[in-house]
Amino acid sequence: MKQIVAVGDMKVGTNGDILVTHALGSCLGLIIYDPEAKVGGMLHAMLPLSKINPQKAEANPYMFVDKGVPLLFKAVYGLGGQKQRMVVKAAGCGSPLGKNAMFKIGERNYTVLKKLLWKNSIILEAEDIGGTASRTVSLDLSTGQTLVKIREESKVL
C-alpha cells in the first residue's frame, strides 16, 4: 500500500508497501530499511530540537529530529528490523539563499541527525542534502529502492 508521510510525521511499512513524502525543503527526510526483513520507515521532521516547543513535541514528536529519529528506529525494530542490517539514507535539509544563520534550519536538522547517528554508531549510507531544491522521496519496501525527485527528474539514492 502507498502511504504518504506528511510534514512532521512518520510511517513504517513492510514488503509491498511504498512510502512517499513530498516537498522536503529545509525539513529532514530520513529513510531506513532492513533488506533482509524487508521492513522500513520514513520520517519527515521539520525542526532540529524539541526543546523549542515541548508542548508540541509531546503531541507530535515526529516534528523534531531529536525525538523523531529514535522513534523511527524503534518503530522499525518493532516490525522485525535489526540495527546491524539497517540501511540509512537522508534527504532534504535545504536552505533559502542568503547568509542569515537563523534560517539555516536545514543545516541544523542535518547536524542533529549526524550527532544522533554518530552516538549510536550508525552509518549514513547515502544522502541528498542541502541546496534550494524541493524534494520528493519514495521508498519501495519490496526492494529498498529509494528515489529522490527534484523538479521532474528522479534519481536513485
Added chain:
Amino acid sequence: MTRSPKKKIAREIASFPSIPQAAAKILAMLDNPNTSAEEIGAVLRYDAGLTANILKLTNSSYFGLPSKVASVRQALVLLGWKKLAHLIMTACVSAVMDKAVPGYGLPMGELWRHSIAVSVVAEGLAKELEMTGVDEIFTAALLHDVGKLVLGAFIKAETDSVDATADRGISFEKVEREVFGTDHAEIGARILQNWSFPEQIISAVRWHHEPDGAPVSNPLIDIVHVANVLCLMIGMGVGREGLQYHLSDGAVQRIGLKEGQLEWVAANAVSWVEEILLSFATQFE
C-alpha cells in the same frame, strides 16, 4: 523568448478577474472600528454562500471560540471587526486563489494552502514580536502570490529557458525578470492596484521577495517576506523553484526576530493551517 512577453503579460493582468464585490466593500470599511453588524449584513446580503463560508471559518478551531457561532452579528461580537474582516476577505479571496498553478508546479489547492500558511505564520510572527498597527498583514499575506496566477502560464511555456536561468542559482524573482522582464511580485502588485487595494498591502505584495528594495521600509513587507520564506522551507506550497529565494538579513533585523520565535511559529504552523483548511473542506456538508 517570444517577442515582448511584457505586453502579453500586461494584457493578462488587464483581463485578470476583478475582486469579488463584497471584498472591495469590506476593504473600504476596514479602517472603521465602529463598523456595525447591519453594515456588514448589507454587504453580505446577496451572497448566501459567502455568509455560510464565513461562519464555517469563524467556527474553525484556529479561532478557538468557545461556542458555535450562528450569525455574522455573533461573529462580530466574539471576534471583533478586524478579525471578522480578515475572515470575510479569506472567504472572498479563496475563489480567486484556490487554483492550480502550472509553471510553478503547484497542483490544485497548493497555492491556496501556501496563502493560508503565510497568513497564519505572518500573524503568528507579528503576535510573537508584539507588533501593533499591522492589521492588514493577513490580507497582504493571503494575496502575496496572486501574480503567480498570471505568470505561471508564461513560465510553463518557457520552462527550458526558465530552468536554464534558474540553474545559475540567482533568486527566482530575478530569474523571472531576466526571462520575462517582470516578476510575480510586480504582477501581483499591479493586480491589486487594479482592485484599488490600500497602498500598504500593494507594497507588501510588490516587495515580498526584495524587502530591501522598497522605497519605504515597513514591518508589513518584512513580516510577509519572512513568513513566505519560512512556509517554503517547511514545504507549505513550495513549487518547483523550491527555496530559490533570497532571505533578507535586513528584514530579519528590522523586525527583531529571534531564532526561538521563528522555530516556535514554524512548529505551530502546520496545525494552524490544517484548522483553517478543514473548515473550508466541510463547506459542502
